[in-house]
Amino acid sequence: AQKVTQAQTEISVVEKEDVTLDCVYETRDTTYYLFWYKQPPSGELVFLIRRNSFDEQNEISGRYSWNFQKSTSSFNFTITASQVVDSAVYFCALSEINQAGTALIFGKGTTLSVSS
């Protein structure tokens, strides 16, 4: 069965610290997609990144970077030089290409608090 585990429930850091959010997934499919979403206090889920299972290249976008390792079924997210505006709940999600409708399977989320 498909599953996404975000073991870190809450993380607190001080501004300018680097922080890594962990995501471990389970799937029997060889073709799948992984996503990260941010949910600020307003409640709307904001899309951050989408990666497919064939592309293990790490990605960097500004202060954000993602490390995808199929060998350990992990898709970790690092924020460099964190800012107060990064405070939010972050969700990792999985979608299998063969699953009808490609519904997203979410982890329970990691609440990140960045203090000044």
Place this chain on the structure above:
Amino acid sequence: DTGVSQNPRHKITKRGQNVTFRCDPISEHNRLYWYRQTLGQGPEFLTYFQNEAQLEKSRLLSDRFSAERPKGSFSTLEIQRTEQGDSAMYLCASSYTGGAKTQYFGPGTRLLVL
């Protein structure tokens, strides 16, 4: 570019009442999804439409829940005879058709059943 919109943003109702939520997807998107999110949890899939056809329903979608997308544009989610356990955030998302296209979410409707 207009994003996904949902109305109302908040709804308080008494147990046993019916409620209806509306979702307007991004205009070019053929697929529309409904999810439910309870406190401290990630969103859970409820159902999805491709154009006007409802193609999949989760086991979470009990008989009291019904969703429609009559003209393949906006969608409504109705909950009949609400129960306190229905209290949650109801999220709508839309995407292009095709394998695992990125889903873009609306702001959600927060339901509180008293």
